[in-house]
Amino acid sequence: MAVLVTGGAGYIGSHMVWALLDAGEDVVVIDRLSTGFQWAVAPEARFYQGDVADAPLLARIFAENSIDAVIHFAGSIVVPDSMSDPLGYYENNTVKTRSLIASTIAAGVPHFVFSSTAAVYGTPDSLQPVLETALLRPESPYGSSKLMSEIMLRDAASAHDFRYTALRYFNVAGADPRGRTGQSSAGATHLIKVACATALGRRQEMSIYGTDYPTPDGTCIRDYIHVTDLAAAHLKALERMRAGGGSLTANCGYGRGFSVRDVLDAVKTVHGSAFAIRVEGRRAGDPASIVADATLARTELGWVPKHDDLGGIIRSALDWEAHLMRKNSY
Incomplete structure (x- = not known):
């Protein structure tokens, strides 16, 4: 049997394709x-x-x-863009799903394995790791578009011979340890990607969006997961x-979070030099802090992460960014 990967030419999707092939899948x-x-x-x-959404092509x-099995990654993922183009996000993420x-x-x-997001939770009531049973109150059209897709999957599975797994990703980062693929989009907004590009001189400076959040250093806190571990969760x-x-x-x-400043300090440490940072106002749709309770993935899926190290995540991202520079890919 074969696995269909939608969005398999993108960041997470391309890692998934390699992981499936490594596991002997067609x-x-x-x-x-x-x-x-x-x-x-x-x-x-x-x-x-x-x-x-091309039904004749899918039928072929x-x-x-x-x-x-279908593993569905295709979609739009930038929270600020979803605030300015909500209908585009509902079209691409919900209607097409x-x-x-x-x-x-x-x-x-x-x-069916679905690429969902922690954005379905919005800002939790506390800084404690969030469970799947937490109140769902997305703060952006991006999060809402993914939640709507989860609801469709739930209802479709109750009416048909069809099962799904919806994986709510926290902040995905890093690159394939074997150097086969990584985050390659020139306009990517992922913090670690942007910081690595800035450290290597591909950008003149980068921005911190908001320093007045109710967190220890005033910047947003996120749970960063290596993309290779995420692909392994899909296999499970x-x-x-x-x-x-x-x-x-x-x-x-x-299950543990790092602030924006923590991440930037870590990039400076791993790379070995400082880079220019601009402080700007908050972006709409950004929760203050969100960290995963991934007990269910560990117990139900038997998922055992192997790359839980912020420095290692950053090193793999820096290596991939340097590879793109050598290729002059963008």
Whole structure:
């Protein structure tokens, strides 16, 4: 059987493709290449360029390949952009996911892994790690668009022979330890990506957005997870469903947070030099602090992270950024 990876030419999707191939899986990729790169797709994967809402194309892909699972990464992910273009985010993340779910069910594919987000929680009531049972109150159209997709999956699974795993990502960072892929988009807003690019001179300066949050140093706190560990959680989710496990929603994070200033200090330490930082006002839609309680992923999926080290995450991101500089890729 094969696994269809949507958005497999993007940051997390390209890591997932390599992880599946490393595990001996047959892999099919669909990506419209709006933010991804075809060169980032492992050559052993079968690639289709197109949109996940293109029902005829999806029907052809399912007909041409023996697919038993879909892992869905395709979507828009920038919180501030979602505040200025909410309808675009609902179209790309919710409406198109609805089309993909419908095509998946119509093809009789029983397993679906969904790329969700900690943004569904908004700002928790305390600085304690957040459980999956916490109140869901997203503060951005991005978070709302992902929550709507989770609801669709829940309802579809209750009406059809169909199971899903929704993984709520915390802050994904780093790059493949073997140097095969990484975060490559020139306009990426991920903090560690931007800090590494600035440290290496690809940007003249970077910004801190808000220093007056109710956190120890006034900057936002996040739980940073290495992209390789995140891909491993998807493999575990697929394994569990194939073994008969039911639908599940689980957090993916390490359970400890770092502030923006913590991360920037760590990048300076790992890289060995300082870089220019500008302090600006808060961005709309940014929660003050959010850290995962990932007990469910560990117990239900048997997920055991192997890269829980901020310095190691940063080193892998710096190595990939240096690789992009050598390639002169953007």
